[in-house]
Amino acid sequence: MPDDGRVDLLSIHDLHVHFHTTLGTVRAVNGVSLRVPRNHVMGLVGESGCGKSVTARAVLRIIPPPGKIENGRVLYHPPDGGTVDLALLSPTGRQLRAIRGRRVAMIFQEPMTCLSPVHRIGLQITEAIRAHEPVSRTEARERAVALLADVGMPKPERQLDAYTFELSGGMRQRAMIAVALAANPELLIADEPTTAVDVTIQARIMELLRSLQQSHAMSVLFISHDLSLVAEMSEQIAVMYLGKIVERGAAVEVYRRPRHPYTKVLMACVPHQTSTRKTPLQTIEGTVPDARRLPPGCPFSARCSEFMPGVCDRSMPAITSVGDDHEVACFLHSDQAEASS
Numbered sequence: 484m485p486d487d488g489r490v491d492l493l494s495i496h497d498l499h500v501h502f503h504t505t506l507g508t509v510r511a512v513n514g515v516s517l518r519v520p521r522n523h524v525m526g527l528v529g530e531s532g533c534g535k536s537v538t539a540r541a542v543l544r545i546i547p548p549p550g551k552i553e554n555g556r557v558l559y560h561p562p563d564g565g566t567v568d569l570a571l572l573s574p575t576g577r578q579l580r581a582i583r584g585r586r587v588a589m590i591f592q593e594p595m596t597c598l599s600p601v602h603r604i605g606l607q608i609t610e611a612i613r614a615h616e617p618v619s620r621t622e623a624r625e626r627a628v629a630l631l632a633d634v635g636m637p638k639p640e641r642q643l644d645a646y647t648f649e650l651s652g653g654m655r656q657r658a659m660i661a662v663a664l665a666a667n668p669e670l671l672i673a674d675e676p677t678t679a680v681d682v683t684i685q686a687r688i689m690e691l692l693r694s695l696q697q698s699h700a701m702s703v704l705f706i707s708h709d710l711s712l713v714a715e716m717s718e719q720i721a722v723m724y725l726g727k728i729v730e731r732g733a734a735v736e737v738y739r740r741p742r743h744p745y746t747k748v749l750m751a752c753v754p755h756q757t758s759t760r761k762t763p764l765q766t767i768e769g770t771v772p773d774a775r776r777l778p779p780g781c782p783f784s785a786r787c788s789e790f791m792p793g794v795c796d797r798s799m800p801a802i803t804s805v806g807d808d809h810e811v812a813c814f815l816h817s818d819q820a821e822a823s824s
């Protein structure tokens with residue numbers, strides 16, 4: 484990863500996460516390196532099954548069983564010093580509990596993953612505040628009202644007493660964000676937070692997340708399968724395919740000049756303002772291969788229109804620089820192919 488002067492809050496190095504199942508080993512994350520600088524939005528994009536959620540869950544050590552970190556480092560660099568390797572901590576230990584929720588919070592596609600159906604919204608927020616800070620009930624309640632106002636809940640005092648089932652989909656999304664932000668985290672991991680809501684609500688939630696990122700001076704790891712959404716939201720983009728980062732760089736650079744054949748295919752699926760109904764939106768041909776049977780060489784080889792026999796199926800292309808703040812892992816953009824032939 485390049486040394487570009489940005490200060491990292493999180494840096495993942497050569498992360499491998501496997502699921503040892505009776506049907507074989509799923510190599511869900513297969514050597515991922517990724518940085519989330521302070522006060523930055525890093526977008527992680529890729530099709531379903533590429534390993535985005537498993538990467539995110541590895542950070543908080545909430546990988547579903549039988550998933551296991553096999554290798555790699557997940558370094559958290561708190562602004563007040565004292566880098567810690569989250570991969571080495573006990574998932575149920577005190578050190579990780581102090582980071583989870585307080586320093587690093589996560590929101591999901593389905594708000595009910597993190598909200599309780601049987602407790603009022605206000606209690607869920609005040610408990611989250613009081614779990615991390617010794618404030619009185621009255622102060623926690625005042626902060627909860629302010630937070631609900633921050634996330635755009637109308638009549639926030641009244642919403643304190645609402646149950647999640649009384650809220651609309653968009654309002655539940657906002658309540659989930661309020662709970663996540665209750666402890667003022669330094670990093671917010673947003674895993675497809677708007678996939679389940681309609682486009683109008685999606686646009687509002689995205690706007691909200693962007694303004695909260697700035698007002699709270701947070702870093703965000705924003706995950707989506709939608710490249711246009713990720714480009715709009717992020718300063719940096721990492722494109723993931725079959726457990727690997729295949730392209731990474733400044734969002735404008737990757738979006739305007741995608742280099743990896745996979746990113747170009749993702750681009751072709753983005754609806755453009757200039758497109759008319761007569762030009763049907765391209766869909767990606769084929770599916771992500773089974774992560775139990777990885778192809779030899781480049782992970783995209785089976786679907787790549789530029790596949791070079793004897794080159795792409797011989798070894799894995801290393802990620803290499805193709806410009807200022809732009810890297811790609813493809814033999815079309817490196818001299819490794821010549822070196823190995």
Ligand SMILES: Nc1ncnc2c1ncn2[C@@H]1O[C@H](COP(=O)(O)OP(=O)(O)OP(=O)(O)O)[C@@H](O)[C@H]1O
Binds near residue numbers: 511532708
């Ligand atoms: N509990 C599990 N047991 C076995 N394999 C799993 C488990 N959870 C995830 N996987 C596998 O890990 C790989 C990565 O899954 P992951 O959920 O990270 O994908 P994703 O990129 O987040 O996809 P989506 O866009 O659908 O959320 C997939 O091959 C998936 O089948």
Ligand code: SF4
Binds near residue numbers: 790812
């Ligand atoms: S290395 Fe080969 S197969 Fe892989 S993306 Fe590049 S051209 Fe395609």
Ligand SMILES: [Mg+2]
Binds near residue numbers: 675
């Ligand atoms: Mg996912």
